[in-house]
Amino acid sequence: MPKSKRAQVVSLTKVSKKTREHKGALIQELQENAEKWEYCWLFEVGNMRNAHLKTVRKLWKDSARMFFGRGAVMAKALGTTPEEECRTGIHKVGKQIKGQVGLFFTNSEPDEVISWFDDFRPDDFARAGNKATRTVVIPEGPVMQYHSVPPEPFPHNEEPQLRKLGLRTVMKKGVPTLDAPHELCQAGKTLTPEQAQLLKLIGEKMAEFKVRLIARWIASNGEIVQVDNMEISSEEQGGEVGDDAAEDVMSE
Template sequence: MPKSKRDKKVSLTQTKKKGLEFKQKIIEDVQTCCDKYKHIFLFSVHNMRNTHLKEVRQSWSGSRFYFGKNKVMALALGRTQEDEYKDNLHKLSNQLRGQSGLLFTNKSKKEVLSYFDNYRVADFARSGNVCQQTVMLDEGPIPEFSHSMEPQLRQLGLPTCLQKGVVTLLKNHTVCEQGNILTPEQARILKLFGYKMAEFFVTIEGMWSSNGKWEAIADRPEPIVPPKVTIKEMKQMKMGWKMMRKRKQAMRKGRDISRLSAGLFVNKLFGYKMAEFFVTIEGMWSSNGKWEAIADRPEPIVPPKVTIKAKPRDEADEDGMEDDEEEEASDEEGT
């Protein structure tokens, strides 16, 4: 059937396209920063995460980051020696490739390299990343997962089954091998087990100074990564999963989840009991018709500051398990 001429798409959005004016503003801002700051550092971002990059921006509040379209930034700096904004800026603009950006700052080269060499944040690997390690799973029970998770784990390729209601791995399993491309299923398995393989970090590629000098910076030292790791059962992770499940159950029931906050989890993890159960007597009525209001009773002295000392792991885990069982029993009684 021929297309009707009256069939036209009408956009109802109120947003305006970022056209030529937006690009011209970026060019003006970049050139203004070239006049304002002493140094321009060319950096590359690896395993990009917006949250981590936002933390870096906040740490360098006195400086200016530009992380956008490389062609627009290169146009602002000048692509050739004839149209460059300042001396030797064309050498900097020719290095803008991939996930690169510009850091305008008055801090010295030593301060910048020291900060970015030590700034590495572990994060979950995504599908398409190259595996940095060979990750293994040991045969045996996986109590950190509920029984309802077993079909999902099996769909992801794990040889699992339910034994007495506990998810169990039937044999040793290799999640991924070093050098291979990570698949969506493998990335999901690593995230379920809480293993962060990827690292967000920033490398400094070069530096331009206001005197017109361009300096390429050699490769920085990288941390040593073990080629093979085995994910073992962690009791702390088990407690963490229980706390997450309780939070979800409380949210479904519309209950207050403030008592299941991160602070409570830390106190529980270290076996520290901050709250006290007590009953106060407010008044008394006698059979002779006399009513007597009872004044506030003296309260125990609570130290304003305490230090939690190390506790044997077995005792702490037993205490945590007992508390979990008590809370689960109280939840069942409430329902």
């Protein structure tokens, strides 16, 4: 008996590729925003977190438009030569689109934009490959979760994970406990995956999300202004940007 078509298994993890039509629509949207706004900023992100980037979008939703990810599409939309540019002078921004960078369109004055992004630096958990900003020692006694208010000890069922991450814990009255202090990390040393996971579990934040403004294009005269801002180091550039994550930020 032939197999019923209704019995076919469909993987829920399969993601369809973006079509030529989708990319074309995105290029058109970018070019429409280049026509609409007075300034186009090129930026990059340190310690990338999608949640923080979406917070920026939410806070600026009435006075700006942000695009992040798909650098080749953004460069194609703006143009990278005078012959290809969609607005006078904007190809100088398109030429600089490399790596994890984004575009920020707004009518807000440059001083306001620069000041806002200088102040917006939420703390977050460090990742493997980041450098520890301080030495952390877990004291003798019950292993505590400091992100809880007030801090509370880890439950008994998490003791195997703590041991797997390098803690020499023992169970005392059902609580994972250290018989001696444990140095989790040293200031200035690169964090291992185990150290980064332990820091997250106990609630120690060592990373800082920050946006570096690279350049801005001015619609009224077609000029490009390079922004003298602190360079983001290579260990800060990693983050959770996949195609789908980036597309969420770009298309919402």
